[in-house]
Amino acid sequence: MPSFTSLHFTLVVPIFLFYLYHRFVHSQRFKFPLPPGPKGLPIIGTLLDSVLYSNSSSTEAHEPDWKKYLDLGKKFNSDVIHISVLGDHMVILNSANAVNELLEKRSGIYSDRPAYHMLNGLCGWDWNFGHMRYCDYWRLHRKTFHQYFQPRSLAKFHPFQRKAISELLDSLVKSSKDGETEFKGPLQRYAGSIILRATYGITTQEDQEHYVNLVNRAILGIVYAGNHGNFLVDYLPLLKWVPSWFPGAEFKRKAKAWTQSATELRDEPWEKLRTSIAAGTALDCFATENLEKVKEDDKEMEVVIKNCTSFAYLVSLLLSTVLSLLHNPDVQARAQRELDTVVGASRLPDFGDRENLPYLEAVLNEGMRIHQSLPLAVPHHSIEDDVYEGYFIPKGTTVVANSWWVLAILHDERAYPDPFKFNPERFIKKEGEELPPSPLLYAFGYGRRQCPGRPFAVDTAWLAIACILATFNIKKAIDRDGKEIEAEIAYTEGMISHPKEFKCRFVRRSGETWESTKSTFQHVEVED
C-alpha cells in the first residue's frame, strides 16, 4: 500500500504542476502585458499620486479627473491606461474605439459595477440600482424601470411635461428683476417636478421644492464619492471600521452626513406615496402602476420598485445649454427664426413640432456634446479576464470611460473645425456629407448599463429649450451701473458636473403675445 508521502507525489504534485503549467503557459495574464500606465511603488502602486491627490476630494479645486486621465494617455501614448493601487486595477478608456470595443461590443464582460466601498458601503447609496452589481437582482430593476420609461411610452408624460413648462416660463418671467433672472431654481424645479410626478405622482409646489432640495443635498455623496478611488476606503475596505472620531477619518464624518440625505431621499417620497395610496388620492405613476401588479405580500418586489424611483442629472444639461446660448446670440436668433416659421408666435412649440425643427434639434445635440454632465460616465467593472489590443485586462478591473474626451475626439479638428465652439450647424445634414456621430451615443453611458432614462430625459430637455427660445432672449445680466456682467464658461468637478454659478437675463421676446402663448399649455388636462 503506498504511503501518504508517495501518494502525495503521485497525485498531488502532478496536479499542482498541471495547475502551474496552465496558469503560466495558458493564462493570458502571462502572455500579455497590462496596458501602459504609471508604475508607482511596489504593493501600493500609484497610491501616493492618485489617492492622496483626489482625496482632497471633496471640495478643493484641482485638475479634473478627465484631464488628468487624458494627460496620462498622452504621456504613455495609449488610449487605454492602467492604474494600479494596492492591487486594485483601474483601466481608463480615452477613445471612442476602446469604449465601443469594450463597453459596447463586450458588454457581457464589462457591465458590472465596482464594490463602491465609499458610495454604497458608507454613504448609503446601495439601494440605487445604478450602483448595483451586474446580477439577476439588477436585471429585475432594469426590466421594471424600462417597462415604464421605454420610448414608446413617452406620450403618457407629455401632459405633465407641458404643465411644468408652463410653470417654468411663468416663474422665469416673474423672477426677472434688477438686471438678472433667477433661473437655476426654476430650471431645477422644472426637471425635478417632472421626475417626481412620473415616479411618485407628487405634484404640489411645496413638495416639489422640498424634494428638489433633498436631491441637491443627497447628490453630494455621488458627486464626490462616485468616481472610483476618490477615497482611500475604495482600495482599503477595512478602513470602513475606523471610528469617525479617529484622526484623519473625515471620510466617515462626510459619509454619515451623505447617508442621512440618501436615506431620506429613498424613504421620504415613498412614505408620502404610501400615505396617498392609503387615502385613495395617489395619482397614476411608475410606483402605483408597478405596485398594482405585485401581490400584497411580495416584499421583495416592493423594494425593487422603491429602488427604481430615481433622481436624475437633467438640470446639468439645461444649465450648460443656457450658458452656451448666452454666449451665442446668433444661435439663439437662428433657432428663433426656425421656431417662428414652423410654430408661429401664437402658441408654444409642442412635441409634434419636433421633427420640423432640425436646427433646434442640432442645438440640443450640441448642448450634449459641448459639456457632459457625467464626464467620466459611471464606472463599469469586468467579470472576466480579457485581452484588448494586446493588453491584458484582469477580471475585477474598474473600467472608466473618459466620456468628456471621447466626445472631444469625435469632434476633432479634421471632422469638426473649431471643436470647442458651440456650433449646432455641425449637426445639420449637408448634401454629400456624413453627419458626425450623435452625442446621444456617448453622453448617456454605455452597453447594458446605458442610461434607461435617456428618451424621457431628452424629451424633457427638448421641450424646455424649445419653449425658452420661443419665449425669451437669453442675455447677459446687467449690474447696478448698467454694465453687462460676463458669464464665465467654467464647470464644477466631481462625478456630476454642471456650470459654475453664472448670471444672465431671460428677456421676453414679445410682450403682447406672452399672455396668449402662455395659455397654450395651461388649460391642458392634467391629473393633479
Ligand code: HEM
Ligand atoms: C441629461 C440627463 C441624463 C444624463 C446625461 C444621464 C446619464 C447617465 C449615465 C452616463 C449613466 C451611466 C451609464 C453607464 O454606466 O454606462 C446613467 C445611468 C442611469 N440613468 Fe441616466 N442620465 C440622464 C437622465 C436620466 C433620467 C431622467 C433618468 C430617470 C428617469 C435616468 C435614470 C438612470 C438610471 C436608472 C441609470 C442606471 C442604469 C444602470 O445602472 O443600469 N437618467 N445615466
